Amino acid sequence: MSSFSGKVVLVTGASSGIGKATALEFARLGATVGLMARRGEELEKVAAEMGGKGIVLPADVTDEVAVNSRVSELVSQAGGIDVLIAAAGISLRAPFETTTIETIRRVMDVNFMGCVLPTKAVLPYIKARKGCMIAISSLSGRKGTPEYTIYGSSKFAIQALYDGLRIEHMRDGVNFGVFCPGFVDTPLRESVLKGDGKVYENPPKLPFRLWSVDLCVNKILRMVRGRLKSSLLPGIIHYLLTADDFVFRGWISDMVLRYKFGYWRK
Numbered sequence: 226m227s228s229f230s231g232k233v234v235l236v237t238g239a240s241s242g243i244g245k246a247t248a249l250e251f252a253r254l255g256a257t258v259g260l261m262a263r264r265g266e267e268l269e270k271v272a273a274e275m276g277g278k279g280i281v282l283p284a285d286v287t288d289e290v291a292v293n294s295r296v297s298e299l300v301s302q303a304g305g306i307d308v309l310i311a312a313a314g315i316s317l318r319a320p321f322e323t324t325t326i327e328t329i330r331r332v333m334d335v336n337f338m339g340c341v342l343p344t345k346a347v348l349p350y351i352k353a354r355k356g357c358m359i360a361i362s363s364l365s366g367r368k369g370t371p372e373y374t375i376y377g378s379s380k381f382a383i384q385a386l387y388d389g390l391r392i393e394h395m396r397d398g399v400n401f402g403v404f405c406p407g408f409v410d411t412p413l414r415e416s417v418l419k420g421d422g423k424v425y426e427n428p429p430k431l432p433f434r435l436w437s438v439d440l441c442v443n444k445i446l447r448m449v450r451g452r453l454k455s456s457l458l459p460g461i462i463h464y465l466l467t468a469d470d471f472v473f474r475g476w477i478s479d480m481v482l483r484y485k486f487g488y489w490r491k
């Protein structure tokens with residue numbers, strides 16, 4: 226798929242950040258793009274930038290009825306679906322001990338069920354076209370990370386979901402891929418939740434560098450074109466984690482995270 230002309234892509238989280246930038250790139254490459262998120266007015270603006278290639282599908286990804294009816298709407302308007310990019314998500318940074326159960330449920334609901342519901346809704350259509358699904362996880366969905374304990378758990382769950390689906394659907398010709406970026410420069414940085422479920426007034430300083438949205442879009446496009454099952458940003462982390470697990474049983478990365486998140490003293 227070097228051009229996506231004639232292809233239909235559904236992007237969740239299309240009103241902002243990684244989802245929005247990825248949706249715009251698919252439209253630029255000729256795809257018809259279904260834009261899903263809660264804020265319909267933001268989706269209208271994204272669609273307006275696409276010159277007729279965008280179909281606005283406002284829905285909360287945790288609402289099964291809304292997701293199913295929006296997917297049916299996309300199929301009846303565009304004729305089918307080739308690609309799903311499941312990018313909708315929220316962030317939480319807080320120690321587990323001070324995180325309320327309500328906040329934990331909310332993050333699991335949006336990040337995990339918000340990937341499950343669109344995946345289930347589009348599966349028959351993507352199977353029919355031997356298409357591809359990419360879920361946006363995180364590096365904390367690859368390596369347990371302090372204060373991202375619950376956020377990371379929601380992303381580990383996505384990894385298990387797509388790894389299992391890949392094997393279940395190997396003979397159907399559907400590709401399931403998981404993209405795991407580090408910190409990315411998006412509006413998410415201003416809406417990170419505290420343990421009580423409220424947004425930080427001053428989000429904590431980042432322990433690692435911030436990556437650009439454009440790099441994410443390139444990696445996601447490469448995954449779809451190459452039918453890759455996994456991609457990390459930065460890519461070298463894959464080799465570092467593998468070597469650390471193999472040689473030191475993860476001890477080095479535990480120590481790096483302990484230092485970076487200030488857990489030497491705690």
Ligand SMILES: NC(=O)c1ccc[n+]([C@@H]2O[C@H](COP(=O)([O-])OP(=O)(O)OC[C@H]3O[C@@H](n4cnc5c(N)ncnc54)[C@H](OP(=O)(O)O)[C@@H]3O)[C@@H](O)[C@H]2O)c1
Pocket residue numbers: 237238239240241242243244261262263264265267284285286287311312313314315316335339361362363364405406407408409410411412413414416
């Ligand atoms: N930015 C980072 O540092 C980073 C790092 C690793 C992984 N990620 C992951 O990348 C993905 C995209 O994040 P981003 O950085 O692009 O964040 P963002 O700019 O805040 O975008 C998040 C998107 O998710 C949508 N969303 C949130 N809750 C939703 C719900 N209940 N129903 C439907 N849509 C919902 C938002 O739309 P509405 O508000 O309009 O609903 C928005 O379009 C997320 O899964 C995030 O976990 C981000």
